Structures are given as C-alpha cells and as structure tokens.
Amino acid sequence: MPITYEHIKTCKQTGARLGRVHTPHGSFDTPMFMPVGTLATVKTMSPEELEEMGAKIILSNTYHLWLRPGEDIVEEAGGLHKFMNWDGAILTDSGGFQVFSLSDLRDIEEQGVHFRNHISGEKLFLSPEKAIQIQNSLGSDIMMAFDECPPYPASHDYMKASVERTSRWAERCLAAHKRPEEQGLFGIVQGGEYEELRRQSARDLTSLDFSGYAVGGLSVGEPKDVMNKVLEFTTPLLPTNKPRYLMGVGSPDSLIDGAIRGIDMFDCVLPTRVARNGTCMTSNGRLVVRNAKYARDFGPLDENCGCHVCRNYSRAYIRHLIKANETFGFRLTTYHNLYFLLELMMQVREAIKEDRLGDFREEFFEQYGFNKPNAKNF
C-alpha cells in the first residue's frame, strides 16, 4: 500500500489521535494541515518556502489542472511533483466539489456529470473513471474518489439517493485506479447531517479497500456545532488504522475541534485567500493589517510567532505593501498565515502527546477571541 497510517497515541483528555502518514513522497505527522495549491502552485509561495514553513503535504485541484494546463502536459512533464518542483506529498481532490460548486449548468446522471467549463463555457463530462484517470496522470500520492457533493441543506430523500450513488461511484473509482502501487485512493463519506445516512455511507465505503477516508459534505455553510455533531457520530464509524481527512476546513477553531473528534488531515484555502486581502491569523486573533492603525506599527504581525516574516518585517511595512498592491506583501501575509496554521497543528500534536488537548483548546480559544460574544469565524 502506498499510503499507510501509523498510530502513535490517543489523547486521554479528548480522544484526539497523534499519528504519522507515510507516502511515496515522505511522511507527515498528524493532525496536519495541507496548504492548497489549486493550479500546481500555492498562491504566491515557492516550494522552498512551503518546505521551510514545515508543509509536508499540499493539496492540488484535479478539476483546475484538467482544464489548465491539462493533465496530459503534467504527465508528460513527469507528473505533478516534477512539474511544480515539489518533492513533498501531494493530495489531489477528485474535481467533484468544483463541478458541483462552480458550474450552474450541470446534469447529474448515473454515468457522471455533464457541465460547462467555468472559463470557456465548453461542454465537459466528469465521471468516476475520468476523475481517476486524470489523477493517475497527475501522479499525486493521495487521490480522492469522485463523489456527489450535495447542497446544504438537502432533504433526506435527496441525500439518501446521493449517498447511494456516491457509494456506487466509489466502487467504480477503485476499479478504474491504474496505479495502486504508487498512489493511494481515499473514499469520501457523505450523508449530510443525517446520522443514519452517514452510517450507511461509512458502511458502504469501509467495506471497500480505500487507503484512507474523508468526511465530505461539511464546511458547506452549516453552523459549527452541526459540523462538530456530525463528526462526533461519523469518525467512530471509520477504521482506526487509516487516515481520516476533513475536507475544506481551515479556521483555527475548527482544526482543533476536528482533531478532538479524531480527524488527522485538513485542507482549506482560507489562510491563503484571506492573506491576499491583508488579513492575518495571530495568536491574539484576526488582524487586518490594512487598517490605518498599523501605519506606524513597527512590531511584527504576531509577537508570539517565530516565522521568517515576523522575525524580519513590520506591520507598517506589510500594510504599505498591501495598500500599494505589491506582490511581496501578499507573499508575506500568505507565508505567515500558513506558518501559523502549521505551527498550530504542531501545538495540537504536542498537546495530544501530553494528554491536554482539551486544556489547550480552552487557552487557545480564549487568547484568539473565539470565546467572545459575536466572535469572528476565524
């Protein structure tokens, strides 16, 4: 198996898992956050910077790479690692989420989904077999099964039919996988808020031999307590000897709360997207460095952060760059935000090791401001 999970320890205070995932491109400790590199680049960052900040695995998007530059070009380059000069691990999603979220014009049938290219309007068709073929061409370490991503909220009947189709598609994904010695394939448990459907989905998927399991259909607009509740009844349904991945989650509170509910891997565009708007995550909460009050603030973005940016650049300088729309400003905020989340995951792993993740959560939430009335989302 190209992907294996090594369990190291369970936090006595919370049940969170400390572990290690082994891939053909190195190992990483879990719980882990994966920066998103949609188009074979984590926006504004270099591979060296990602390595320096401690990223061991990044996510890239099958749908986007299929359209640009085309998976055939990536394959001809020797695969995605070589194409983008990243020697760490890569996870690719299946394209399902983009097909269901970017395209207004789509037509779901048993065979797959007809839709229009969000750039050119051209008619396209994505199916379990096509999604796997593209990911086999990209050569990612971890591929994702092609699933239906239902809207939130969705009725029980809609969700049940969707879960069943996702299970049938999961089998077809496994059958279509041409490089099982080199690339792992994760199944995605769906079922929305419905415990019974999550159980059905987990049963279907764990009966198949996936390398790991994702919890899909969360972080799609539902309240945070719904997400937590769903995780509470879903992760216990997943095998303990394989990694568990919560898709699309990247706010500091949800990373901690996900780890507490047994999640090992997370990804989200949040830290990089808000960085390009001049918003930073700091140990004292969200900081909008564009604000006029930082014009003469010569302190670092986060006085408790040891990253390259906080050691060398001031809020005043970064504010100046962002206000002037200078690329280097976006580089600095992006670097810091990613470092902040990778560092947070390291603290989470330390806390698990010491059986105090519950205490860590309380301290972190208090200092970040999540306990305040009307706290911001991140």
Place this chain on the structure above:
Amino acid sequence: MPITYEHIKTCKQTGARLGRVHTPHGSFDTPMFMPVGTLATVKTMSPEELEEMGAKIILSNTYHLWLRPGEDIVEEAGGLHKFMNWDGAILTDSGGFQVFSLSDLRDIEEQGVHFRNHISGEKLFLSPEKAIQIQNSLGSDIMMAFDECPPYPASHDYMKASVERTSRWAERCLAAHKRPEEQGLFGIVQGGEYEELRRQSARDLTSLDFSGYAVGGLSVGEPKDVMNKVLEFTTPLLPTNKPRYLMGVGSPDSLIDGAIRGIDMFDCVLPTRVARNGTCMTSNGRLVVRNAKYARDFGPLDENCGCHVCRNYSRAYIRHLIKANETFGFRLTTYHNLYFLLELMMQVREAIKEDRLGDFREEFFEQYGFNKPNAKNF
C-alpha cells in the same frame, strides 16, 4: 566620504572601466546593474532572492515613497534599509523624473515644481531642498540631485535654460544635504543631444563636490545611436575617480554599449516589467514564454543560464503559471531576468579584465539577435 570609487582596470580594447564602489552598506563591482524597487520592494522579489541572485545595490523611488507610505514613516522605521529588510546598498532617485513624466499639470519655477499627485490629484510642490530632505529621511546610501528632466526632443534654447537651472538646483541640493557623512549625493549632467550644453552642464557640476555623476536625459525616446554618441562626448567630461551612472537603461545591448563608453552603474524597470508580461531575456534573445509553442517545452527558460529558476522550472510550467495569472510565475520570470542582467554585467566585468569587451560585444550581439535586421529593442 560615504561613497568612494576604486578604479581597478581599463579595458585596452574598449576603454570600459572595471571598478568597485564602496558604500555604507557594502561594496559592489562595476559595471553594475541596479534592480528597481520603486515602492520599497523590487516587484515580486524578496530581499533574500535579490541577495541570492547577486544584487548588491537596488534603486528606490523618492517620489513614490514620499506619497506612499511617506518618508516620515520610513524614517520612523529606522530608514529604508530597515523598513524593507535590505542590508545591501540603496540608491534613491530625486523624484524629478516622476514629476516631469507622470504629471500633466506641472508648473516649473525657479524655486521648484508645482504638480498634482498622480494618485489623489492633491497639489504638491517638489524642490531641490524637499527632494534632499526626503532622501535624507529615507537614508539611502546614494541620493540623486533634483534636476529638471526636459522632454525629448527639446530646442537648444529650452535645453540651455534647463541645464542652467539644473546647475543652480544642484548647488541648492548640496547645501540642503544634512547627512553628508552617511549618504553620498550624485549630480546629474543634462544637455540632451547638444555637445556644448553637455560640456556646460558637466563643467558646472564637476566644479561642485558630488560623490558621483549621472548622465541624465537619455533613454527618453531617442535612437540608440544618439544615446551612444552623447555618451561618447559626455563621459570623458566626468572625473575618473568617481562613479558614473547612466539612468534608466536596462536593455542588454545598451548596458554593454554604456560600459564601453565608460559607464559604471545602470538601472531600469525593463527586466522586471517585461517579466510580469511573461517575456524573458535569454542568451539566445527575447523569449515570450506565454507563447503556445512552449506549452510542452520542458526545457529551462535559458539553457545557458545557471539561475535557480532555470535549474528547477520548465518553460511549460512557467507558461502555465503566467497564463493562469499566478504570482509564482511572475516571481520566476522576474528572478530569471534580473539574474540574466546581473550575470551579463559579471561577464562584462570579466571581459574588461581580459581586455576583450569589444569581442564579447560582438559575440553577445550575434547570439542575442541584435545583429538581425529589425532586431527587437531587447
């Protein structure tokens, strides 16, 4: 004197000078090209990358920093070096060029120039005293005198009056300079195409004790042979024991031709500006990496280039990034182009050392394509 010039050797074949300029922030060998960092950042680059590629001195723009973030903020940060985390040398221009080129509404009088802020439309006034005060606040290693930048072409009468005003302004700049122990100040020789006026300007300015001399009013739209001719009769008028700087020149042919005519320092936005349009300078000439023909070209931008980009990334990948408007693509083309010019200057210095800069010119022009009919400008 904060700025000194050490002459090492004159090329027997061409008369080009090999030298070294010493500044409070390190020394650099000449002839040298200076990357432009208009707003306290060389667009898309980090200071570490500039250092890695061999940049020893960069240029920053007084006019732009005066407006954003304001020289008082830079001064409060501890000066421009500290503000932008660049420990190498910095040259600042005087703002004159921007006032005369960016602003339609300007009113030149003996005291200075009234004009409107190109961003807000606010009324502003720049004078020799103000330009020096701003540069004293920025704390650059080399400051430039505030000169009038006449249009091209300009009549003899206009140019003569302008040269005389520039000389009077030069005296006022020297008198206004508050930090002569820490910052050098260069005078700017004007006079357009008129040999007699260049002689008058050079005589006026060299009678004053500047740390170095720039040749201004070139690269403003005149043909290349006019620039070369002007340099031929102007540089011999300048002292041999001080650095000579040709402003606004960055095409490979003009760098070589300037060095041959006794120039030591150059700056230009050309390599960084065209990089952001996906255009690269290579040993085989200009390469527009956006072009479809590079979609499956997995070779480097320049097979003869040893830069970090050419060692690790393909034309196909860079084309993909640029087409998708990804910042990392602009980082890669910018890095390569700057490296290319810095490497070119190193080759020029080697050729001077070996008394064969004329031969080097012929070989380089032939390989780059400058000898072809209708050769591109760079």
